Amino acid sequence: MSSPRREIVSSRPRSAWRSVVLAAGAAMALAVVPSSALAVGETLNVWQTGGSGSSGLTPQTDVRLGSPARGTYNVEVDDSKVTQTVDGGFGASFTDSSAYLLMRLKASNPSGYSTLMNKIFGTAAADGIGLRFWRVPMTSSDFTAARSHWTSRDSSGSPFALSAQDTGRIIPVIRDALAINPNLRIMASPWSAPGWMKSNGSMICNTGSGNSTLLPAHYQDWADYFVSWIRAYESNGIPIWGVSAQNEPGYCPNNYPGMTWTPAAEGAWVANYLRPSLTRAGLSKQILGFDHNWEFFANPLALMNGSAASFDGLAWHCYDNPSDPAAMTKLRNLFPTKSVYETECSSDTTPTDIIRYGTADMTLKSVQNWAQGVITWNLALDQTGGPQLGGCVGCVGLITIDSATSAVTLRNNYFQLGQISKFVAPGARHIASTVDAHGIVTAAFKNPDGQEVLVAHNTNATSTSFTVSWNGRGSFNYTLPSRGTVTFRGTVPAATSLPATPAAGRTFKFVSRTSGKPFGVSGASTANGARVVQWLDNSDWDQQWRLVDAGGGYWNLINRNSGLGLDNGGTSTDGVQMQQWAVVGTGNFNQQWQITAASSGYYRIVNRTSGKSLDVRDGSLAEDAAIQQWTTYSGEPNQEFQLVPTS
Template sequence: MSHKWPLVALVAALPVLALTPSVATAHPDRPGDVSVVLTNLDNETFLARQPALSWQVTPAGTVAPSDSQTITVDTTRQYQQITGFGASFTDSSAWLVGTKLDPKQRDAVMRDLFGSQGIGLSFLRQPMGASDFAVNGSYSYDDMPAGQTDPSLAHFSIDHDRAYILPLLRQARQINPRLTIMATPWSPPGWMKTSDSMVTGSLRTDAYQPLADYFTKFLQAYAAAGVPVQYVTPQNEPLYEPATYPGMFLPAAQEDDLVKNYLGPDLRAHHVNTGILAYDHNWDVVSYPETMYADPAAVGYVTGTAWHCYAGDATAQSVSHNDYPGEPAWQTECSGGTWEGDDHAGFAGALGLVINSTRNWAKGVIRWNLALDQNNGPTNDGCDTCRGVVTVAPDASGRWTYTKTVDYWGIGQVSKYVHPGARRVASNSFGAGDLQDVAFANPDGSTALVVFNSGTASRTFRVGWGDKSFGYTLPAGAAATFTWTGRQHGRPDPAAIGSVDIPLDGPGGSHPLVNVDSGMLAFQSQVRVGGQWLGYTLPTGATLTPPTSQRALSRDGWSVSASASSPDDPAGNAIDGDPATRWSTGHGMTPGDWFQLDLGAPRTFDKLVLDTSGSSGDFVRQYQVLVSDDGVTWSDPIATGPGATVTQILTPPVTARFVRVVNQANSGSWWSIHELNVFAPGPTTTAAAGSGSGVQRKTATLPDGTQLLVVYNPGHAVASFPVAWGATTYTYRLPAGAAAIFSTR
């Protein structure tokens, strides 16, 4: 269950900001100065140049004034290379800009969006056919009458796009030659699907090759029309099947099959060099793209992961990056809308998206519609509360014109000053409700620091860079971009940044990097062993196996209960032996939801398995496990960690009668369990064959004292190595290209 708006009452439509003078380009007034560009909605200041600041010499170890915070920037620590920032010329957006604005207005808005005197957007995500924003209903590039098919694609044509979509894309490329374009289908042609419709359905077993051919023809046709496409994703939001607009359910195993056996080989055979990005859905199902990274037959065809923002947290991008550190990420859709609240909340949404996505390894960030009208449309039976980057609507005299929304100013605070090819660099951030920031080193040698005050009061802070610093006061809800040139002298204490970098040596001369801070420990699986928490990550495809065989406990005498249950999915379904039935909460996951098992008598166990395969997106997002002898007095947590489609919770042997699993995170998806099993240790077994001789081992210490061990497999086959938990030694099997992070605290 996935939505582009929270399941709460939506507020009234957001008023649109009026046109303002052209925005300023940030250039230091003289060498050594710091340029400042400010947006503050409270006094209608939009990307406005402020007086330049001067650096002050700050010797190493100098303490910031007590009334300020310090943002430390370290340009010697560099991360992902930036593709760009932007939105989407959906059919609705392109129709508004391309047919409703007169040529003068159209050229003006295109310069404001893509030009260097505007906000310099450089990354577009184009729907392949209709999305939930289309003017005349659903369409594909090979529509057929109901009941008819076209497996040879004899009727394929992109003529629909020639009227107003392709001309705008060509104009955007002319204005900004560094523009990157990706493309995504909301649905293949209906005849390729079980529903024989672009609405609902899944991919027919005989349509995998026709769909691959469909992608190839589209990419060739767009290139011939002057619009080369650099990336595609196989399916928009593949775990969500909309009931009213184009979509398709495509589980991870099917996308893996499509990519490795059809789409990847087809593009390669036709010498189409477009990269394939996996997934293109929300942050809360990390296992989906990793299914392809763990598959040796698929990983060679996958360029990276595309993420959406509507469920989960941006930290998931860092989790997945550290699992497979050679695989890049892009944030490819996150709409602004009236559900966010007023102008200030919408501006905060745009800034928060760009800052948090890039701080978590996103190479690019895409909002959603470039343009919508005064009614948040035209829509195609989809979102009617989404907001465009600009609004195109008739004025009081009936003349169509455009105005810039808070998304324009929010994205522009970054896109105008962070250029394609820039590298994100290290900086500390104070998080939601406080100062949030991200920093970049541009290809021209300049540094850009974006700071957003997401608190409710002004913040006075200092920015430290090597042996220099400056001070600034930023009003509540305002954002500032600081730019400067020069070379950093001196390096700060790593504790000032709060994270550690673990460099690795990858295949082909690559140098992947794992980055960890204390906040990411919550995304590890952790077990309590004696007085310590031992944490570990388990990338998709990896296994951690105890030295004993395991036997499933008999369910005789068991009973179960839950904090809430759907009337159709009672708790007992989780232990009825039928994987087709399930228990579910009946509501979107909220912290504190729990599922409880009474074993009937004290039993010894060392593994719980929560199988959600029948509802692959409905697994527990973040769990704690507690045990009890009487069902009244509960232990401290004995295990914590992130869930997965099949959540395997390992513990040292523990004896208890009652077991409670508690959800710790929010999600729009219901929490479901199709089958719950508990395992007891059996006789000692022989460890599975494998060699860990090729793995790399690196250690590090977080500023809070947590000890880290990173094990990376740069080879081409699964590697095995031992892991000790107290007196028990487990066997860890790590896929090629994956990294495991172990922590002790």
């Protein structure tokens, strides 16, 4: 097959928004559920944050489930489909800039500081959001209050010692946080080794001669630094859960610390120096690789192909507009035993040109793409977005602390993140829900106490109404303002588990192993010849296909929306895009498909005429990417699909 490439996401036609009221009425009935299994009358608690952060985390009127029904835009929750445990939770970063502002607040207004810290780390207050997954820069980063860059040891041969920034600001703030919640999960990431260990003699990455790297002669020194830093923090009462090998190893800034690694070099250093050094020191810590943007898929792929055994998982960032969190699914499905975390994103509700996703949107889509935890960037910045030495332009913290008055403002993204972190308990499992119902982005969870949580965020420019069907037991309608986020929580009877194996009369979504996205009919067309493409799961019926026995071990795949069959156009050429076409009887051979088991949990779909497999063109992650046929290759993930039963 041709090599993977990125495609620009295109717009999909949408019909006009339709207004609905909070009730159980709908346009079309769902599959019949026995009355004894219905949850009609069950109550769900509701909290909402407006698009500008107004009315943050405000309780709303409870909703009651009515009879199962569908509307124009549909969100479906299904707790029979359970994926990852959200073991990390949600949080932000203890940068030096954040710690500097918080310690100034503590000095000038101790009670205000205490109140703020309880809101951030506790959940008892109405606007307390219980953040528990945290990242600490091991050395100076782009968000540093000092005028100079620093590490904890700055000259060759000197004994290790924590810096004044560590002992005077960062550690005291973290200790205050641990006093509120002693179960915080804390990871550390370095921006640069000390200058004396590097090829250019500076912590700044690009000092005029391009990329700077760690000198091989100091590979062991840098691994020893990790050991000393972890021991020093832990001796100060700060438990360190894990580390990443390097922050953004593929980026070389010219105005703040950084250090580049090739995937091969990073993997070899972790395998031969960092991992053995931690082991000898008796430090059992998670080691995450990559720690960079979703769009640079080739680098983490090379890292895992060469050194998967040396890493516990991968860390990812959200930056650059083309970035797609589906990259996490693509890697996870190739290396399913490795953990997945989103570890840096600085965004507010309205995306900027370098950050495609707002805070709630990014967090929910990260969870939908296997993230076990999500960390945003700075916890707190001042009114100018500082203190800052360079780097992220327009980045904001969750909180603004005025540098002159120490006045505190809880920003919109504080509340947007809190709509998730406050209600998703430690140990929660991610359960299935519609990824993106025409701008309503969601994720759902089952807490250890049995309560279920659905969080929905409206990415549209206008208020949008949608229908929620919960476990097939009942439904309700809701209208969410533009850029607003809503959380529903309650106890609903479990969904019926449906078989995920091919059988006549069953209806499935066919979800790509590569992208995690199902294929459907472009624009939900009902016309002969309409193109078949992949798209974010939106619970529309054009993404569902009913199996009809065509005899001889073959199936017709009949689209639930159009009633037309999946068709290859009668050609045997590689690269031809699939279409839908009317099926008469059991159809022509080009409308008949063999569905055979491939790798664990996935299937290959082969056309009877061509003998070629359905395939996501170029291994794309993009919406509207063509579903084509291609010569079958064993083990090719672009040709493997998960059968997700819908009825």
